[in-house]
Amino acid sequence: MLNFGDVVKVVHKGFPFWNSIILQRESKFNESSLTGKLKFVLKAFGDPVYSGTVNKSSPFLIRTISISGKLMLNQIIKAVRKGQACYALIKRVADTFTSHFVFIVICIVIATFGISKVLPEKYLNVAISGWPFWSLQFAIAVFIIACFCGIGFAALTAFFVGGGLAAKQRIFVKSGKKS
Missing domain, CATH: 2.70.150.10 (Calcium-transporting ATPase, cytoplasmic transduction domain A)
Incomplete structure (x- = not known):
């Protein structure tokens, strides 16, 4: 030893x-x-x-x-881990926005499903299982286009990619909090 x-x-x-x-x-x-x-x-x-x-x-x-x-290497590794574990302000804002956005998107999807019921019969494509299936197609389209998961993943990905790029430039993030 x-x-x-x-x-x-x-x-x-x-x-x-x-x-x-x-x-x-x-x-x-x-x-x-x-x-x-x-x-x-x-x-x-x-x-x-x-x-x-x-x-x-x-x-x-x-x-x-x-x-x-x-050891010097242990101290560098510890500082980088601490910096990545700390949520930056922008990450918290993105998380808050995402949680509200999910509720809003679900309300819009339900409204789309309901509104498509009051459309005139001439818009209805009866050959494809009638009104419920036709309305569901619109609701699913709205849900897919306004997919909330993209915002959450984008913020998290940007957070870690930014940390990686900073590390390549020998910039180590001590914390995501304001100094």
Whole structure:
């Protein structure tokens, strides 16, 4: 079991399991797991190296300086999860609008079904099972066209796509609340 202060050898293409400091020689590290950029960073004696980064040079020794749960990568993951779990104001507005919109659409569907009953007989297509089926076709058409699920899915999708695009630009959302 690796403990705080242990000295560990990191081989070529190896990675430190804990945040550490370099004890000997310079080394290049791939920190793309932390920064998102595939750019090698030169680290020298005494410089910190982070869990999740990859050694791209010859082997060297490091000393562990942090304990599990305090790792840089864990902190980034925790911040992103917290940001995605928080509802943004626009998401709450969309949810409220959707809940009212559902009621309104159902009222319009029922009204369409009822109004089609009072239309003159010449509009009725008797060959297709008479008035109930004919009115139901109109009601279903209104329901499909005004489908409320699109708004709820669109808001949720936009929320997560926006978070993903921000993460690609190395912007991490801490919370959806106003500062």
